[in-house]
Structures are given as structure tokens and as C-alpha cells.
Amino acid sequence: FDFECITAPLGDVENSGTKTKGYQKHIPCSFSIITKSEFEDYEEETIVCSSENPDEVITTFLDELDRIHDQMMKCYKTHQYKINMTPEDEDSFACATHCHICKKELDWGSDKNYPVKDHDHSKKNNNYRGAACNSCNINFFNRTKKVPAFCHNLK
Numbered sequence: 001f002d003f004e005c006i007t008a009p010l011g012d013v014e015n016s017g018t019k020t021k022g023y024q025k026h027i028p029c030s031f032s033i034i035t036k037s038e039f040e041d042y043e044e045e046t047i048v049c050s051s052e053n054p055d056e057v058i059t060t061f062l063d064e065l066d067r068i069h070d071q072m073m074k075c076y077k078t079h080q081y082k083i084n085m086t087p088e089d090e091d092s093f094a095c096a097t098h099c100h101i102c103k104k105e106l107d108w109g110s111d112k113n114y115p116v117k118d119h120d121h122s123k124k125n126n127n128y129r130g131a132a133c134n135s136c137n138i139n140f141f142n143r144t145k146k147v148p149a150f151c152h153n154l155k
Helices: 054-078 087-095 134-143
Strands: 002-009 024-034 046-050 115-119 128-133
Touching (some): 087 128
16 A cells, blocks of 8 residues: 655644654545455455545545455455365374474373364465464464555655
8 A cells, every 4th residue: 555645844843852853744645555365256456545634535544444354354264275185294293293383292182272283274275284282273373364464665
């Protein structure tokens, strides 16, 4: 995404003890968002908004990000694949001694944090990643469901 602002002079501003002196205010006037996805059925789009009302620009931007996130999460949910393991993957799991995520020793006798076959749910084939403790597997899956956003010229 890219956000554009108009700068306006601040006039006399008290320095409030900092070494930085403010001299202009950035007033949002437009933005653009281009969406992309690895999923073929996701409909990519370009969104452009311009307005003299800075509150409208900000509100529309946040609303669009929220809508895009919801759309991508729905698309993500339709691309959930069961585990697809090779015979070598099966052997690797059976012989595993440590969680591939946290590197701690696997507890094969545990009722709660037992070893599981971790896999990439969005990949159709060869999606096994390794043996994992149940808690790491659940947390890793929830932690990796994100929609990345890249901002042009963000410093």
C-alpha cells in the first residue's frame, strides 16, 4: 500500500524539551492498495481513494484493510489440505525425538502435549514439516495465519 499526505506548516510550536522541532503536519489525502495472493481463486484488486477530508481517507483505508483481511482469511479457510506424507516422512515421524519447532524432547507418553505430525495446511502435496509437540503445532498454526502488508517508502 501507499499513503499520500499534504504537508501544512505548524506555525509556532512549543518544543516541549525535545531536540526535534516540528515544523509541518502531514494531512492524509489519498492511498492505494494492491492485493496479491498465492491462491488462484483470490480475486486480486487495486483500490484507490482520494479525498479532501483526511478523516474519510483514514477511515476508508482502515475499512478496506479490514475487508481485505476478512476476504483473505475466507480464501485461506477454503485451502485447507490434509496431511500428505511420503514413506520417508512417516519414518522420520516415528523416529523423532525432538519437536522441530521448539527443539524440546518429545513426550510420547503425554496425554496433553503428545507428538503430532505438523504440516502446512495450505499446501496440497508434500506438506509434512516435522514432528511437533501438540502445543507448538497449535500455536504455530495460529501464529502463521497472517496477511502481510508492505508499505511503500515506510521508514
